[in-house]
Amino acid sequence: MADERVWLTAEDVAEIVTILEGSPFNQLDLRTTRFRLRVAREQAGEATGEWSQAWDWAEGAALPGAAASTTAVAAAVTEDTSDGLVRVAAALPGTFYRAPQPGAPAFVEPGDTVTAETVVGIVETMKLMNPVYAGVAGTVDSIPAANAVMVAAGTALVRIRQA
Amino acid sequence: MIRRLFIANRGEIAVRVLRTAQRLGITTIAGVSAADRHSLVAKLADEVALIGPAPSSESYLNVAAVTAAATAARADAVHPGYGFLSENASFAQALAAAGITFVGPSLESLAAMGDKLRARSVAMEAGLPVVPGGEAATREQARERAAITGYPLLIKAVAGGGGRGMKRVDDPAQLETQIDLAMSEALAAFGDSRIYVERFIARGRHVEVQVLGDGQRALHLGSRDCSIQRRFQKLVEEAPAPGIPADRHEALLSAAVRLAEHLGYRGAGTVEFLVDAETFDFFFLEMNVRLQVEHPVTEAITGIDLVEQQLLVAEGLPLGWRQDQIVLRGHAMEVRLNAEDWQQGFRPSPGQVKSARWPAGPGVRVDSHLTGPGEVPPYYDSLAGKLIVYGADRAAALARLATALPTIELEGLATTRDLHRRIAADPRFVAGGVDTRFFDGFLEQPARG
Numbered sequence: 023m024a025d026e027r028v029w030l031t032a033e034d035v036a037e038i039v040t041i042l043e044g045s046p047f048n049q050l051d052l053r054t055t056r057f058r059l060r061v062a063r064e065q066a067g068e069a070t071g072e073w074s075q076a077w078d079w080a081e082g083a084a085l086p087g088a089a090a091s092t093t094a095v096a097a098a099v100t101e102d103t104s105d106g107l108v109r110v111a112a113a114l115p116g117t118f119y120r121a122p123q124p125g126a127p128a129f130v131e132p133g134d135t136v137t138a139e140t141v142v143g144i145v146e147t148m149k150l151m152n153p154v155y156a157g158v159a160g161t162v163d164s165i166p167a168a169n170a171v172m173v174a175a176g177t178a179l180v181r182i183r184q185a
Numbered sequence: 186m187i188r189r190l191f192i193a194n195r196g197e198i199a200v201r202v203l204r205t206a207q208r209l210g211i212t213t214i215a216g217v218s219a220a221d222r223h224s225l226v227a228k229l230a231d232e233v234a235l236i237g238p239a240p241s242s243e244s245y246l247n248v249a250a251v252t253a254a255a256t257a258a259r260a261d262a263v264h265p266g267y268g269f270l271s272e273n274a275s276f277a278q279a280l281a282a283a284g285i286t287f288v289g290p291s292l293e294s295l296a297a298m299g300d301k302l303r304a305r306s307v308a309m310e311a312g313l314p315v316v317p318g319g320e321a322a323t324r325e326q327a328r329e330r331a332a333i334t335g336y337p338l339l340i341k342a343v344a345g346g347g348g349r350g351m352k353r354v355d356d357p358a359q360l361e362t363q364i365d366l367a368m369s370e371a372l373a374a375f376g377d378s379r380i381y382v383e384r385f386i387a388r389g390r391h392v393e394v395q396v397l398g399d400g401q402r403a404l405h406l407g408s409r410d411c412s413i414q415r416r417f418q419k420l421v422e423e424a425p426a427p428g429i430p431a432d433r434h435e436a437l438l439s440a441a442v443r444l445a446e447h448l449g450y451r452g453a454g455t456v457e458f459l460v461d462a463e464t465f466d467f468f469f470l471e472m473n474v475r476l477q478v479e480h481p482v483t484e485a486i487t488g489i490d491l492v493e494q495q496l497l498v499a500e501g502l503p504l505g506w507r508q509d510q511i512v513l514r515g516h517a518m519e520v521r522l523n524a525e526d527w528q529q530g531f532r533p534s535p536g537q538v539k540s541a542r543w544p545a546g547p548g549v550r551v552d553s554h555l556t557g558p559g560e561v562p563p564y565y566d567s568l569a570g571k572l573i574v575y576g577a578d579r580a581a582a583l584a585r586l587a588t589a590l591p592t593i594e595l596e597g598l599a600t601t602r603d604l605h606r607r608i609a610a611d612p613r614f615v616a617g618g619v620d621t622r623f624f625d626g627f628l629e630q631p632a633r634g
Contacts, residue, residue: 032550032551035546036545036546036547036549038545039546039547068591069591069592072591072592073544073592074542074544074545075542075544075545075551075556076540076542076556077556077557079228079229079557081228
């Protein structure tokens, strides 16, 4: 239904940039079932230091086979750290889980190869399971966060050496 | 009350219209061609209706197909966007017959402004100055007109718009060839071969005024300058038009309102003027009775959503403002990012967009259907998106434009990004108030800045 849809306007994106600018983060990766928005500070090339936006839209509810849900989920923030590693941090406060359920193998272990789309963990916030994506391609260096403990927003969960 | 809006367009403007409609709680139906089934508007719309095959003559330009699709979708209104059927009187008529609201002006306004010769005489009735010229039905008549107006002159299509079918003639020896060309182009593009001849004003600026009317009252939302054009196609637009003395600017704005009120105009429209870059004398050119590609710069300096106003007026509501309540604040610029290889003669560059990156931040707005992976099909125009920047003044807007442009990256397409970077760095553009000759010889100059 039209009125359930949440739009991010140009003003909203500008506000996200303003918030990021006042934070230590260089990148925001926001996923809902409808879209993925990446806001990032350019790290190389002529646009270095400038903020950019990139969107990915899911096939809509109006087309066959597409999900109609509009529940917002997930968000992961990644940041370059001084040692050349990318830190995948919790976007929301919540409980970090390394595996999809108790007893199951962990999503990733140090040494594993990941792509930007690889799920490296889950943060449970307000009864919502938010997958945490690597956001970058590379190799898992370490997993500083312990399993099944409460983490604050911004806590480093996984460190990745970028490919 | 509009509850179900059919969007009879594609690309960035379809997404633009959809956004406002969804914000207002209106159910949106995207009317798409087979080539656009997986386009962004199809992903975002509440419902999708297939109009027809990819070629626009069989889909977006097909009055019967669009009307049938809108009827089948139980739409109570159709937004035509710009181009395609947006100024087509028979389309408005077909919708009226089907009991569907056309989000656009009355049939009378469409007829009066759609015929450029009639538009000239209506403008003269309303007391607006026009460029010397007139109809030239035959070569003989064209020669007679040319003898009166003098050279250089412009040949234009009576049914034309958007710069198509326009020819500049500098030399009497070229006249007949250019007449033949213009007539055949006009016939192909508009199904009407009639042309007219107008004096070409060399140091002219293209300045236009955004108007809004409810059928009774009209008001203006300030000016836009669109002088940076290549072959009569706009590349960069800004609001307000810079460097025009206040009294002339005010006269221009009130002339536009006068025409809109004379027409009893209902909807959003644009009155285009040619402004002499030295004397600031102005002449009525034409009125576009639809939303313009460059409307976001006006939205930026007024804070008014023009699509929302179009929908409200189409519902029969009176304008919600008086002129003195419209505040023009700051300065905005828009660049049209086209999928063209500008270094290879502006060759179209259709294809898959693997990934897209656009600037973000305060004072930055991106209107595009290619904000992520997507496609530029080979069937339609090359507009891939628009970057709109806003600043407290012209210098601030320009600075924002210069820093935002390098961020744009549409992987897989050639675009006009770097052309815009050159324009943004050009001292004449930085100074402001360039005339339409700006682009002549521009590409031959060494890059500056």
